[in-house]
Amino acid sequence: MDLVPQLLFTGIGIGAVYALVALGFVLIFRATNVVNFAQGEFSMVAAFLMVVFAVDLGWPYWLSFLAALGGMAVLGALFNLGVYYPLRHRSYLPVIISTIGASILLANTTLALYGPQPQVLPGWFETQGILAGGVFFDSQYLLIIGVTAVLVAFQYWFFEHTLVGKKLQATSQDKEMASLLGIPVAGMIMLTFVYSAVLGGIAGILVAPVLFVSIGMGSTIALKAFAATIIGGFGDVTGAIVGGLALGVIETFGAAYISVPYKDALGFLVLVVFLVVRPQGLFGERVAEKA
């Protein structure tokens, strides 16, 4: 088995999960100018919903998946109404604290309902994967990469080629002006939260069979995704994707060639290096865009 392509494949697979969660960060950040610290909990809650539907209730996988995403859409809407909307005219600090509070609430509610025992969610496919050209393509990682590619393509089309996408962009660039044009700003922000919750949920469901489904999985994923957004350049969609993939690959290679226990530390080392050397990230925000 060739090690380098194998590691590259695995790294891109795990990086795709970071990229999806990072996209959720970026979308909410652009719409509200606030980092949503509960973004990782969206992934955790979705994974638990999946365990409830697919394992406990024994529903078909696809039905459980749709039901979990429906649940995430509702959660995203409630999150907007309860956590962001009442504080929308305040500065960023109360909103950030509010999202941190929501993150603790979601984690502990799940803990109270399901207990501390990590759960196992089977993968979508029966087969483990396929061996091709000396590389083992794990079926779950293939699914992750495929779904991420489709979502990124969808998002590009949606934001660049639909009027609603343009209205979302306008809302994130200047809310007051958007409202003067008759764009329903509150509705656009609601849409952003719902979509980000679903995006985080898909990431959580996809990665659940690779990891255990646990209360802590949300914060782990969110920290990595947060690092990915900083590496890519905060507020930049392309940056979030590239940053997520890069972090996944760096981690995987670090685990193989340097040390497995220090895998996570290596990811954060890269984060620190970026913060020191290139704080604006790979796709640093163009200054003129803020003018």
Place this chain on the structure above:
Amino acid sequence: MALLELRDLSVSYGEVRAVEGLSLTVEPGEVVTLLGSNGAGKSTTLKAISGLVRPRAGQILFEGRSLMGCRPEEIVRRGVAHVPEGRRVFPGLTARENIMLGASNRSGLSKRQIRAEADAMFELFPDIARFGDALGWTLSGGQLQMVALARGLMAKPRLLLLDEPSLGLAPVIVQAVFRIIAEVRRRGTTVFLIEQNARMGLSVADRGYVLESGRLALSGTPEALWANDDISAAYLGGSRAVSAAG
């Protein structure tokens, strides 16, 4: 019935009284200008009309119905478009996309129809026709003003509110902007125009009001306003200031 009527409008920012007891009317088909120095309360008046700030007291009537308490989204849907100070063109969208979003207050239009209308706008604004695909942040001040005006017109407003369209523009561009305002009026849109540049404001207006520290100081036809020597010197940068400089 007046298209727009302000009755005893008062607006405060906390303790600061920006507008105090302002009453004025704009009749259908008119161009009316509101003049005054920096900080006189002109922009605040427009923001109150379009719903961006809540008046402390008074009444705002559009086509005889109150606009008080309506959100900006509702007000623009009722036919009042506001082209604000600083143009506020979305920096990350192209000029054409900015203009297309001007139609966001009108429902039931397909993207294709809106795009066709936006392209037709470039006939009224030939100076920006070549920049349809340029991002907002790359445009010059004059181009931004053209995009902002075109975007405002896409709302098909019955009343167009313009906040200092000449601000920061080269004289030749100012002339072009005011030619467009005259053309907009000729096509039947009522315009309520705020200006510090009184000369330009009065050149297109049927009537003018002068605000001083949030209160109405004077109103009348452009001729009457120019004829008042003290007023024209103090608020309009009038003949004395010009002759002193010359």
